[in-house]
Amino acid sequence: MILDIYSFSTLTHSINKGLNAVMSPLLATIVELVIVGVLFLMLYAVLGLFLVYLERKVCAVMQNRIGPNRVGRWGMFQTIADLIKLLMKELIPIKRADQFLFNLAPFIVIIASFMAMAALPFAKGLQAIDFNIGIFYIIAVSSLGVIGILIAGWSSNSKYSLVGAMRSGAQIVSYELSVGLSLLSIVIFSGSMQLSTVIASQADGWWIFKGQIPAIIAFILYLVAGTAEINRGPFDLAEAESELTAGFHTEYSGIKFAFFFLAEYMNMFIVAAIATTMFLGGWMPFHIGDWTGFNHIMDYIPSIVWFFGKTFVVIYLIMWFKWTFPRLRIDQLLNLEWKYLLPLNLMNTVFISFIVLMGWYFK
Amino acid sequence: MSEEIIKNIMVGEHEDYLINMGPQHPSTHGVLRLEVSLNGEDVKKVTPHIGYIHRSIEKMCEKDTYKQIIHLTDRMDYLSAHMNNEAVSLLVENALQIEVPERVKYIRAILDELSRIASHHLWWSAFGMDLGALTTFFYGLRDREKILAIFEESFGSRLLHSFITPGGLMHDVHSNFRKDTLEFIKYFRKKLPEYKSLLTDNIIFHQRTKGVGKMDKKTSVAYGVTGPSGRGSGFSCDVRKIAPYGVYDQIEFNEILKNDGDVFSRYLVRMEEMEESMNILEQLIDKMPDGNEYTAKMKAIVKLPEGEYYQRVETARGELGVYVVSTGAKHPYRVRFRTPNFSNLFVLNNLAKGGKIADLVAISGSLDLVIPDIDR
Amino acid sequence: MDNKTDLVEVLSKLIPLGKVTMGNQYPEIIVDPDKLHKTALALKDLKTTPFDFLIDVTAVDFVTHFLLVFHLESTNTHEVIVLKTQLEDHDSPFVDSVSDLWPTAEFQEREIFDLFGIRFNNHPDLRRLFMEDDYGYPLRKDFKDEINIIEYPN
Numbered sequence: 101m102i103l104d105i106y107s108f109s110t111l112t113h114s115i116n117k118g119l120n121a122v123m124s125p126l127l128a129t130i131v132e133l134v135i136v137g138v139l140f141l142m143l144y145a146v147l148g149l150f151l152v153y154l155e156r157k158v159c160a161v162m163q164n165r166i167g168p169n170r171v172g173r174w175g176m177f178q179t180i181a182d183l184i185k186l187l188m189k190e191l192i193p194i195k196r197a198d199q200f201l202f203n204l205a206p207f208i209v210i211i212a213s214f215m216a217m218a219a220l221p222f223a224k225g226l227q228a229i230d231f232n233i234g235i236f237y238i239i240a241v242s243s244l245g246v247i248g249i250l251i252a253g254w255s256s257n258s259k260y261s262l263v264g265a266m267r268s269g270a271q272i273v274s275y276e277l278s279v280g281l282s283l284l285s286i287v288i289f290s291g292s293m294q295l296s297t298v299i300a301s302q303a304d305g306w307w308i309f310k311g312q313i314p315a316i317i318a319f320i321l322y323l324v325a326g327t328a329e330i331n332r333g334p335f336d337l338a339e340a341e342s343e344l345t346a347g348f349h350t351e352y353s354g355i356k357f358a359f360f361f362l363a364e365y366m367n368m369f370i371v372a373a374i375a376t377t378m379f380l381g382g383w384m385p386f387h388i389g390d391w392t393g394f395n396h397i398m399d400y401i402p403s404i405v406w407f408f409g410k411t412f413v414v415i416y417l418i419m420w421f422k423w424t425f426p427r428l429r430i431d432q433l434l435n436l437e438w439k440y441l442l443p444l445n446l447m448n449t450v451f452i453s454f455i456v457l458m459g460w461y462f463k
Numbered sequence: 464m465s466e467e468i469i470k471n472i473m474v475g476e477h478e479d480y481l482i483n484m485g486p487q488h489p490s491t492h493g494v495l496r497l498e499v500s501l502n503g504e505d506v507k508k509v510t511p512h513i514g515y516i517h518r519s520i521e522k523m524c525e526k527d528t529y530k531q532i533i534h535l536t537d538r539m540d541y542l543s544a545h546m547n548n549e550a551v552s553l554l555v556e557n558a559l560q561i562e563v564p565e566r567v568k569y570i571r572a573i574l575d576e577l578s579r580i581a582s583h584h585l586w587w588s589a590f591g592m593d594l595g596a597l598t599t600f601f602y603g604l605r606d607r608e609k610i611l612a613i614f615e616e617s618f619g620s621r622l623l624h625s626f627i628t629p630g631g632l633m634h635d636v637h638s639n640f641r642k643d644t645l646e647f648i649k650y651f652r653k654k655l656p657e658y659k660s661l662l663t664d665n666i667i668f669h670q671r672t673k674g675v676g677k678m679d680k681k682t683s684v685a686y687g688v689t690g691p692s693g694r695g696s697g698f699s700c701d702v703r704k705i706a707p708y709g710v711y712d713q714i715e716f717n718e719i720l721k722n723d724g725d726v727f728s729r730y731l732v733r734m735e736e737m738e739e740s741m742n743i744l745e746q747l748i749d750k751m752p753d754g755n756e757y758t759a760k761m762k763a764i765v766k767l768p769e770g771e772y773y774q775r776v777e778t779a780r781g782e783l784g785v786y787v788v789s790t791g792a793k794h795p796y797r798v799r800f801r802t803p804n805f806s807n808l809f810v811l812n813n814l815a816k817g818g819k820i821a822d823l824v825a826i827s828g829s830l831d832l833v834i835p836d837i838d839r
Numbered sequence: 840m841d842n843k844t845d846l847v848e849v850l851s852k853l854i855p856l857g858k859v860t861m862g863n864q865y866p867e868i869i870v871d872p873d874k875l876h877k878t879a880l881a882l883k884d885l886k887t888t889p890f891d892f893l894i895d896v897t898a899v900d901f902v903t904h905f906l907l908v909f910h911l912e913s914t915n916t917h918e919v920i921v922l923k924t925q926l927e928d929h930d931s932p933f934v935d936s937v938s939d940l941w942p943t944a945e946f947q948e949r950e951i952f953d954l955f956g957i958r959f960n961n962h963p964d965l966r967r968l969f970m971e972d973d974y975g976y977p978l979r980k981d982f983k984d985e986i987n988i989i990e991y992p993n
Contacts, residue, residue, distance in 0.1 A: 163601040259482055263504075334595065334667055337821070425667050427595025429821040430504060432670050514969035522978055526991070684892050684914055687943035698914070705917045770863050773910065773921075775894075784910070788899050801895040801910075809946045838969065 107403075109225030136228055144214060144366060149179040151365040154412075155419055162423045186361075189354035194257060197351070201255035206352065206359035208248030213366045216242040220373050221295050223383050223404035234295035235287060238374060239280055242329075245367070246272045249338075252360075253348040264347025267430050268331060268338035274437045278325035281445040285318040285452045286311075286378040289461070299382035306381035311461055314452045319379045321445055323417065326371040328437070330364060333421040334428050372414035376407065380414075383407040479507060482820075486515050492589060493834025495808075497827075504819045509812045517838040524798035529555050529629055529765045532798065537623040539802060540836040542582040543778035545574045548627040550785045553708055554774035555629035556759075558767045558789075563759045567631045568710045569751040573644065574627070576740045576747070580651070581610045582779035583691075583733045583740075586831045590730070591662055593828045594671055599662060606654060613643045629765060631758030641748055648741050655738065663734065672726040676814040676826035679724055686813070687806035690781025691736060692830050695729035697722045702777040713750075716743050726829040733831070766793050780804055780831055804836035846888075846918060853885060857922075865910075867921045872907075875924050876935040879909070882922065883940050888913040890920065893941035896948060898955045900980050905932050905957060926957065936962040954978040 115135075119128040153168070153176065160167030168175030194202065216238050221227040231237050246269055253265020287293050289311050290301040301307075308315050328335040338347040349360045376382060383403035387395045428436065455461055479500035486494040494515035500508045520535050527535070529551070536547040549571055556563060588603025611621040617637040618624045626633050662668050678688070683698040693700050701718045703711040719735045721728035767789040774785045781803025788797040807830050815823045847866045851859040856878050857870035870878045882890045890911040899906045909922040926932040936959035938945035946968070948959045953967040956976035967974075975982060 159597075163598050164605060165601065259480065336595070423598050424661070425596060425665065426591065426662070426671060427821075428667055429671060429819060431819065517969040519977065685942045687893060687941075700914075706919075771908075771921075773864060773919075782894070784895055786895065786897060786908070786910070797899045799895070799897040801897075805946070805950075806943050809943070 107225045108223055112225060140214070140218065140228070144217065144362075147369060148362045148365050149183065151369060151415070152179045152182070152361075154415070155365070158416065158419050159423050162420070183358065186358040187355055191354045191356065192351075194351055197257045198255040201251050202351075203356070205248045205252035205255065206356045206363075208251065209245050209363045210359050212242055212244035212248065213363045213370060215244075216370050217366065217373075219295065220370070221299060221377060221382055222407055223402070226404070227296065230294065230296050232292075232294045235283055235293050235298070235374075235378070238370075239276070239283065242367070242370065243272075243276055245363070249348050252352070256348070256351040258351055261348050261350050264338045264350070268348055271331070271335065271338065271430070271433055272329055274434055275325045275328040275441075278321060278437060278441045278445050279329055281442075281449055282318045282322035282325060283374070283378055285314065285449055288449070288452050288456055289315070295377055295382075298378060299384060302381040302384050303387075305387060306379065306384070308379045311452070311455075314448055314455065315379065317444070317448050318452070319375070321441055321448070322375060322379070323414075325437075325441060326375065327418055327421060328433065330367040330371055332364070332368060333418060334425040335433055336422070337427055337430050337433065368415060368418060369411065372411045372418065373407075375414050376410040380410045381406075484823075492828075492832060495832070495834045495837075497811075497823075499820070499823065501820070506815050506818055506820060506823055509815045509823065511808055511811060513808070513834070513837050515838065516835050518835075520839045521798055521800065525794060525796065528793050529767070529795070532795075533628050534625045536800070537625050538835060539800060539839055540778055540780060540783075540804065540833050541623060542585060542833060543575075543578050543780065544623055544625075545571070545578045545627055546776050546778040547783060548625060549575065549709075550774050550776040550783050552627050552629045553776065554772050554785050554787060555765060555767065557774065558770075558772050558787075559761075559765070561630065561759050561761065563631050564754075564756045565710075566752045566754055566756055567758065569747055570632060570636060570640075570757075571627055572710050572714075573744060573747050573751070576744050577610055577613065577644065577647075579779045580737050580740050580744075581607050583737050586733060587658070587662075590828045593824050594668065596662060596665075596668075599658070602654075602658065602661075606651060609647050609650065613640070613647065616640075616643065628758075630761035631756075635755050635757045641751070644744060644748060648744055652741065655734075659734070663730070669727065671821070671825055672730060672829070675726045675818065675822050676829065677723070677725045678810065678814055682810065682813060683724070686810040688781070688810050688830075690778070690803050690807070690831075691719075691732045692729050692807055693781065694719060695721050695732045696724035700782060702775045702782050706775055708774075708776065710747070710750075714743055714746050716746075726825050729829045729831075764793050766791060767795070778803060780833065780836070781807060800839060802836045802839060804832050804834070808832055808837055846920070849887070850920070853881065856881075862921055865919045865921050867923060869923045869925070872924050872926055872934045875907075875922075876937065879922065879937045879940055882911060882920075885913075888916045888918055891941075893937075893943055893947075894919070896937075896944055896951065898951050898957055898978075900955060900978065902929075902980055904929060905955065907934060907951075907957070909937075932957045933960060934958075935960050938962060 116128070116132065119131055122128075123131070156178070157167045157175075168178035171178045171181050219227070219229045219231065219234055219238050221230075249272070250265050250269045253261045253268070256262070286298065286307055289307055290298045292298060292301075302310075308319055311318075327333040331338050349357060352360060383406050385395075385398040385401060385403070385406055387398060480502070482499045482501055484497040484499060486496045496512040496515070498510040498512060499506055518538075520539065523535060524532050532551055533548050536551055537544045539547055584603050584607050588600040591597075591599030591603075614624060615621050617640055618626050618633075678692075678696045680697045682688075683693045683696040688696075688698070689700040697720055699718060699720055702708075703716075704718050716739050719732050719739060721732055767787070769789060769791045772787045772789070776783045776785075782801070783803060784801030786797075786799040786801065787795045790796045811827060811830065814826050818826070847859055847861050850866060850868060856874045857868040859866060859868050861867070868878065868882075890913045892912040892914050894910040894912050895908075897908050899908065905926040907924045907926060910919060911922060912919045924934065926934055934957060936944065936948055938948060938959075939961070945963060948962060949964070949966060949968045951957050952959065952965055953970055954976060955978055959965060970977065975984070977984070
């Protein structure tokens, strides 16, 4: 298939062969691990910076203004300037805070989102870890972020932070159920939790089209629950500036605050990437049934462009939510999850299992 | 006496969880300190502490002439500056029994209604921002700029004009005044339905505001809550209808009353008042006489005859009352400003008790407080 | 004007404790300080025009005495009257509080206490509102503050 031109497997295989030829297999593996680690760190940092810049521009356009346009052409280097500023800021030490936990919290949050990113399939042949429990691993690991938030709120020794962290903890733990169930619906459709298998099963059409209405319902529920998971959009009560200053990260300054800030945007990327992988076909191009001419044209666009394009469309949707709607109150938020989203999700899952058993979907 | 004071300070130390909102806080719209005692997320008691921007305006007025007091009244409720000025001017004119030209009365009413629209629109932007819909702030300020441009063209300043003085106006308005106002009305009429679908018809907004902060009519009268906050509870208190001044008895307009008394009703009252103000503006511009007279003949030194005088005016936030005791000198003996925000603030404890912190923000936003008016 | 003079007559009959006259703009009732609360209660409970809306409570410092001024409005007929009482003791004046009749008076009276030093009996929470505890009473005519107030020679 023409798709193979853009496969990264040839590149990775050649690097592997080259390294194995020069040094012992153990050393080669270690060098590969280091290369992958460095690449991921760079990707994390660059993506994070880019997403912050994108948010400011998107929000500016919606609010009828221009956004950053002084630092570099179109304000491109604004985030880098912000990062340098944050790096040089004084780390204000809090006397009565629990020092060890206070310093540990940002790291936990970053590590959780970093580990989740490791399993994402970016393009054909470009996936760092391909577990057979792929999606399960991602959900499990991204839940570790809650620990970081709760530790941050507790160890700051401030009333505002504690209230914000409690709210945030309750919210994230509740919405994880909805996220898991929505993703479970696609696992039932494709029959496997391994991400590469899920993507391969979408070669003839994305699940959101093949699974018709139940898949669309699952997609919408996933978007709502995913936005709540990452403390964004109409669910950002934990860091609502007009109510509790900054919630659980009030007392953080400098690079530690930058960690929280970065982790929030990267979590948004991960949520969008998972939506893309499971519902929108990952790096698969947009094929329509038997239109071979159209399909061939679609195949010419590289898979990595497909992946990032789809992810950024979902990210734009998430940003649109935030800048349009007012905030939900904490009890309304939890109400929404436990009384509306969860029952809907359960019914949807049962419905999908029934459909798959009967075979009433486009295979 | 001192034991009572100490007991009052320590009342929060029991088991209550005390949080201070302010004096510097993004959503109290001014320097107001709210001491909130919480039980988890539920608010048990709200105690406002004021006085951070007390400038002793009433004492300063005792050393100023009547024409100088105008400049001080601007700075009380700065969003309805024209109406504050008009209160003092009307008081002086009624006391001296001076008749101002018709044209001046119409211009004063036009300025009042434009300020009312600007003030309600700024309230709308800030209210959306408090609830989390951050975009409303930019839309509101963009439209308000048009009104401020009209003001700047005529008076030279955007916010604090000191334009309405005893006897008439400081000087004549710009020749484009009528045309610009009509253009603004046309522009704003197109925008209001957009804002309605953005915020008023939004289900999240309904959940945050319906049934929250209920105030019945008795509480409203007992605490003296006037203006749109009072009218949202069915308290008919519009001074333009009760005790008309200027040309308001010749204009047809409705007083907007709602009966539910929650945050959503107060919101709707203000949105509909903006529409009413535009209708009033169209009638005023229609009927405004031509010409270029802008003041009546007045002596340079104004001395009120001995006695007491009281003038009531409807500002954007409620009823402003000016009470002057004069002993026949060129300075007043005592000036007292009965400001609407002072009474509106202290009903906050009644409304916010039993709700959550997020509700407290919504309620204090719906009462539309401007803190310099409270502290004077 | 007619209904104002009518009101004066009606009030003179119903409120025998005070002197009812027609002031500059509104009917005025002048009572002694010890009859203030009863008069206020009677005014609030009037049958035809209950004065349930307290617009303003304020005080004026005439150097020998204080004058406490209440502006009352009736919400069904929109009539406004003025209730006045004169406090002869200039150094430590006491008067009854009306905050049990009109809750808004609680805060207006706190302001009067803060700025004039008039103490209210039976007030639920008589504390200063704007000033610090040891500031003195600024709106009195004999108040001197060399640091903050600049006196211009007239």
